[in-house]
Amino acid sequence: MKTETLETMLAEIEAKRPVVLVTDLETGEQRLLHRGDGGTESKRADVERALRVDTCVAADAEGGPQVFYQPFNPPLRMILIGAVHIAQPLSAMATLAGYEVTIVDPRESFAAADRFPGVTLNLEWPDAAMESLGLDQRCAVVTLTHDPKLDDPALQVALRSDAFFVGCLGSKKTHASRLRRLAKAGFAESDLARVKGPVGLPIGSRSPAEIAVSVLAQVTETLRKPAP
Amino acid sequence: MADRSETEVLLEARNWKTEGHRVALATVVKTWGSSPRPAGSHLAVRDDGFFLGSVSGGCVEGAVIEEALDVMKTGLSKVLEFSVTNERAWEVGLACGGTVRIFVEPVQ
Numbered sequence: 001m002k003t004e005t006l007e008t009m010l011a012e013i014e015a016k017r018p019v020v021l022v023t024d025l026e027t028g029e030q031r032l033l034h035r036g037d038g039g040t041e042s043k044r045a046d047v048e049r050a051l052r053v054d055t056c057v058a059a060d061a062e063g064g065p066q067v068f069y070q071p072f073n074p075p076l077r078m079i080l081i082g083a084v085h086i087a088q089p090l091s092a093m094a095t096l097a098g099y100e101v102t103i104v105d106p107r108e109s110f111a112a113a114d115r116f117p118g119v120t121l122n123l124e125w126p127d128a129a130m131e132s133l134g135l136d137q138r139c140a141v142v143t144l145t146h147d148p149k150l151d152d153p154a155l156q157v158a159l160r161s162d163a164f165f166v167g168c169l170g171s172k173k174t175h176a177s178r179l180r181r182l183a184k185a186g187f188a189e190s191d192l193a194r195v196k197g198p199v200g201l202p203i204g205s206r207s208p209a210e211i212a213v214s215v216l217a218q219v220t221e222t223l224r225k226p227a228p
Numbered sequence: 229m230a231d232r233s234e235t236e237v238l239l240e241a242r243n244w245k246t247e248g249h250r251v252a253l254a255t256v257v258k259t260w261g262s263s264p265r266p267a268g269s270h271l272a273v274r275d276d277g278f279f280l281g282s283v284s285g286g287c288v289e290g291a292v293i294e295e296a297l298d299v300m301k302t303g304l305s306k307v308l309e310f311s312v313t314n315e316r317a318w319e320v321g322l323a324c325g326g327t328v329r330i331f332v333e334p335v336q
Binding site: 001010 | 336
């Protein structure tokens with residue numbers, strides 16, 4: 001690796017810009033490509049796939065892999081709307097799984113630091129908070145309050161972003177009315193289809209910790225096994 | 229994939245280089261079967277044999293470091309493969325039964 005390639009790569013990681021290191025294993029030649037770079041259609045697709053699935057890709061040619069794609073993505077983030085009971089186990093589990101967790105809740109009695117040691121709390125109104133967080137493809141957003149006044153503004157910002165996961169806690173009934181409100185606000189079918197609700201894999205969870213497991217499992221599935 | 233510990237290995241490789249050391253970088257590019265470190269894992273090696281990171285959880289590091297020291301001298305990258313079907317790899321002990329392909333390159 002050229003020293004300047006290493007320097008550039010470290011600068012991109014520091015700046016949280018997604019980048020892929022492409023190595024020709026035969027010659028040792030390397031290039032750093034951003035999303036959309038790559039010359040040919042198939043190369044662009046390889047770059048996109050490496051970044052999206054966040055996994056190294058060895059493009060197989062005859063006689064073994066000759067080109068190696070290694071993605072360097074910004075850290076995963078999870079944004080929780082509502083400093084409610086279930087946010088406690090979910091923020092702890094998501095942190096263990098490698099997410100930088102931010103909890104958004106303007107209600108001071110809920111978003112109390114001693115309820116969430118070590119977690120970033122944002123006490124702005126959800127729409128303002130979400131705008132300032134600058135959501136990207138490495139973000140998962142989960143609304144937990146059950147209160148449309150808090151959940152809906154956050155959801156609207158999330159649906160206008162590239163967040164890879166958008167989910168809402170609540171019953172099937174409240175989810176149906178949530179989708180109706182979003183449709184009324186002008187969101188298209190394809191936007192509504194992005195919302196996972198009721199959030200979480202159906203594993204029969206009861207306690208807040210079990211619900212957190214089901215939510216984190218669904219987020220993980222969406223990240224690692226995206227629909228083809 | 230910009231795992232914090234992986235980024236630290238790259239940062240340290242850069243620091244060693246800045247300090248005037250010769251440095252080589254080993255990267256897991258492919259694994260088959262059971263293998264403890266996934267593709268993208270790094271091992272940085274310094275010219276005095278000091279290293280940081282891991283490409284196998286300890287099984288083949290010794291052999292990779294030898295190759296890394298060689299790569300620093302020649303300035304040419306190479307691809308290594310260790311598996312249970314490879315006599316030498318068995319000696320160095322990839323006991324998990326997997327196969328791992330590792331790219332070793334000089335930082336220059």
